[in-house]
Amino acid sequence: MVVTMQERVIRQFGNPTGLLGAAAGWIMAARPSNRERNRWAVSLLQVSAGQNVLEIGCGPGLALESLCRATEARQIVGIDHSGVMVAMARRRLARCCAGGRAAVRRADVATLTFLPTWFDRILAVNSFAFWRETPRAVDQIWTLCAPGGRFVVVHQPRGRRADDEAARRFAAATVDQLSRAGFVDPRIEYLPLTPIVAGIVVRRPNVQ
Numbered sequence: 001m002v003v004t005m006q007e008r009v010i011r012q013f014g015n016p017t018g019l020l021g022a023a024a025g026w027i028m029a030a031r032p033s034n035r036e037r038n039r040w041a042v043s044l045l046q047v048s049a050g051q052n053v054l055e056i057g058c059g060p061g062l063a064l065e066s067l068c069r070a071t072e073a074r075q076i077v078g079i080d081h082s083g084v085m086v087a088m089a090r091r092r093l094a095r096c097c098a099g100g101r102a103a104v105r106r107a108d109v110a111t112l113t114f115l116p117t118w119f120d121r122i123l124a125v126n127s128f129a130f131w132r133e134t135p136r137a138v139d140q141i142w143t144l145c146a147p148g149g150r151f152v153v154v155h156q157p158r159g160r161r162a163d164d165e166a167a168r169r170f171a172a173a174t175v176d177q178l179s180r181a182g183f184v185d186p187r188i189e190y191l192p193l194t195p196i197v198a199g200i201v202v203r204r205p206n207v208q
Helices: 005-011 018-030 032-045 062-070 083-092 094-098 134-144 164-180
Strands: 052-056 075-080 102-106 119-125 145-155 184-191 197-203
Touching: 032 062, 032 119, 032 145, 032 184, 032 197, 052 062, 062 075, 062 083, 062 102, 075 083, 083 094, 083 102, 094 102, 119 134, 134 145, 134 164, 145 164, 164 184, 164 197
Parallel strands: 052 075, 052 119, 075 102, 119 145
Antiparallel strands: 145 197, 184 197
């Protein structure tokens, strides 16, 4: 079967590598709907001054950039398992990283024990569906999320079967998975793009 160049680029979105990965990253950063989706995702976090924020699967750094510009977060950390994306995000966040407020690291979501602190807000934009060992990764998120902290998963379906119903199915399944992991107060919001974007918001309970 002949694989077209477009199909090769599309395959890169899960873990961008090499020149094609750089092309995928450029598409992520340049597409207006992606920029709108990331700004909306940051708004769902409701970041307060002095809070620590972690983004899982930061890609080229659109949400991180919005966090630096539009919030008073104390520490902003982005991770991605793609070295290509980490390099792009670091360039985008160069000034914020140089000032010590932001950091971008290459890491896998299931192995985040090296992070030294709790995070008040944790975000994943169109990366949750790509996570390997998802139950273990969710356990890692639980460990890193401060009591009372908020975890936001944002997902816009892509590919041939991408439609509004796919977004709704993903949202329902994600709420079920996160609720079984112990997160509470789930709610789902939608951004009216094509297809719609699902935003799943949950909270780690406060310490009793």
